[in-house]
Amino acid sequence: xxxxxxxxxxxxxxxxxxxxxxxxxxxxxxxxxxxxxxxxxxxxxxxxxxxxxxxxxxxxxxxxxxxxxxxxxxxxxxxxxxxxxxxxxxxxxxxxxxxxxxxxxxxxxxxxxxxxxxxxxxxxxxxxxxxxxxxxxxxxxxxxxxxxxxxxxxxxxxxxxxxxxxxxxxxxxxxxxxxxxxxxxxxxxxxxxxxxxxxxxxxxxxxxxxxxxxxxxxxxxxxxxxxxxxxxxxxxxxxxxxxxxxxxxxxxxxxxxxxxxxxxxxxxxxxxxxxxxxxxxxxxxxxxxxxxxxxxxxxxxxxxxxxxxxxxxxxxxxxxxxxxxxxxxxxxxxxxxxxxxxxxxxxxxxxxxxxxxxxxxxxxxxxxxxxxxxxxxxxxxxxxxxxxxxxxxxxxxxxxxxxxxxxxxxxxxxxxxxxxxxxxxxxxxxxxxxxxxxxxxxxxxxxxxxxxxx
Ligand code: ASP
Numbered sequence: 409x410x411x412x413x414x415x416x417x418x419x420x421x422x423x424x425x426x427x428x429x430x431x432x433x434x435x436x437x438x439x440x441x442x443x444x445x446x447x448x449x450x451x452x453x454x455x456x457x458x459x460x461x462x463x464x465x466x467x468x469x470x471x472x473x474x475x476x477x478x479x480x481x482x483x484x485x486x487x488x489x490x491x492x493x494x495x496x497x498x499x500x501x502x503x504x505x506x507x508x509x510x511x512x513x514x515x516x517x518x519x520x521x522x523x524x525x526x527x528x529x530x531x532x533x534x535x536x537x538x539x540x541x542x543x544x545x546x547x548x549x550x551x552x553x554x555x556x557x558x559x560x561x562x563x564x565x566x567x568x569x570x571x572x573x574x575x576x577x578x579x580x581x582x583x584x585x586x587x588x589x590x591x592x593x594x595x596x597x598x599x600x601x602x603x604x605x606x607x608x609x610x611x612x613x614x615x616x617x618x619x620x621x622x623x624x625x626x627x628x629x630x631x632x633x634x635x636x637x638x639x640x641x642x643x644x645x646x647x648x649x650x651x652x653x654x655x656x657x658x659x660x661x662x663x664x665x666x667x668x669x670x671x672x673x674x675x676x677x678x679x680x681x682x683x684x685x686x687x688x689x690x691x692x693x694x695x696x697x698x699x700x701x702x703x704x705x706x707x708x709x710x711x712x713x714x715x716x717x718x719x720x721x722x723x724x725x726x727x728x729x730x731x732x733x734x735x736x737x738x739x740x741x742x743x744x745x746x747x748x749x750x751x752x753x754x755x756x757x758x759x760x761x762x763x764x765x766x767x768x769x770x771x772x773x774x775x776x777x778x779x780x781x782x783x784x785x786x787x788x789x790x791x792x793x794x795x796x797x798x799x800x801x802x803x804x805x806x807x808x809x810x811x812x813x814x815x816x817x818x819x820x821x822x823x824x825x826x827x828x829x830x831x832x833x834x835x836x837x838x839x840x841x842x843x844x845x846x847x848x849x850x851x852x853x854x855x856x857x858x859x860x861x862x
Pocket of ligand 1: 475
């Protein structure tokens with residue numbers, strides 16, 4: 409069944425508008441943070457579906473509740489004592505409860521869980537309790553209806569959401585006049601056992617809830633005021649992005665810009681629900697909107713969405729005279745990587761040479777054998793190996809319609825005396841990728857950013 413038959417913003421037109429608000433661990437780390445969350449929710453009646461993470465760190469010395477839960481489970485599986493970590497979990501939840509003056513009820517749930525742990529539970533079940541208890545507390549405090557994800561979010565064996573979820577969860581969230589709390593991070597598998605998404609997966613739950621509820625907006629509340637055009641560890645005070653497309657985000661996060669959980673975009677992207685990244689600690693800041701298409705104002709003011717990169721690539725370049733006439737050459741070359749289960753990232757080519765770029769960690773312990781196999785089976789004239797190369801992506805939907813973007817990139821690099829090792833521009837013209845030596849990486853990012861942002 410196609411999802412867009414059942415859900416999508418088209419249907420929402422005649423109904424009250426509503427938002428899904430996912431709050432990350434740092435927004436829920438203690439009672440003061442929860443008070444901010446409440447103020448945000450109460451500031452806009454459309455914020456009616458709340459998806460909490462588990463309480464995160466209160467400061468850099470603290471431990472996330474989810475990490476404590478995994479720790480307890482691991483100790484339990486070894487038959488070791490985990491009572492000190494378990495007590496820390498209990499203290500955190502009961503502390504929040506009493507600070508918020510909620511009539512005590514959470515200790516009872518925690519004690520029940522202590523018994524379950526002693527009898528033996530799965531790692532996923534143990535880890536899911538952080539979100540579960542946080543959801544119970546929030547629902548109680550906000551006087552909202554608690555939705556149990558294990559009843560309505562189905563997770564497939566590959567860890568992605570199963571399409572049964574849209575109807576099951578959609579039915580639970582049907583009443584547009586109600587406020588709901590649904591814990592993030594978990595659901596159930598086909599056998600009814602609690603199953604989590606991968607780490608950081610509350611972002612996915614938020615997206616799933618937004619789609620199932622046919623929400624108008626998915627607000628993702630975190631501790632930064634949206635996304636930045638470049639890595640702040642490299643560029644001083646990079647400009648925040650006001651608006652960025654789903655496709656641009658995909659490119660930037662592929663290149664290491666940490667944004668949302670990788671799998672969080674698909675459910676909302678498929679039905680065109682916009683995402684707004686917001687800061688719980690600065691709720692007046694509009695944050696970054698992730699949309700299908702940029703608004704005319706954004707198009708008029710930006711040429712690129714951002715610059716991101718990684719230094720963790722390796723490149724193997726194979727040269728052979730008359731390679732262009734040899735049918736299946738690249739197929740056989742990539743087959744060598746395929747047989748070893750190594751994914752390739754890019755494959756730029758010229759008439760008589762082709763390069764394969766992979767994450768360097770894949771080559772550990774087998775680079776020599778791969779080079780030898782390429783030489784032998786492809787009868788290559790030359791095989792050149794660069795163990796570390798940095799790739800930088802300059803990403804922007806508007807690049808295709810803007811002459812001179814590439815010229816600016818390359819003149820900025822040349823002015824800074826940086827040698828470009830490779831260039832790759834996808835046919836979609838959504839990005840230009842340049843490869844530079846790892847030692848040139850920070851200077852190259854700064855030069856490129858500086859060429860677009862005054
Ligand atoms: N609490 C889970 C984690 O720490 C999920 C999340 O916060 O998104 O990974």
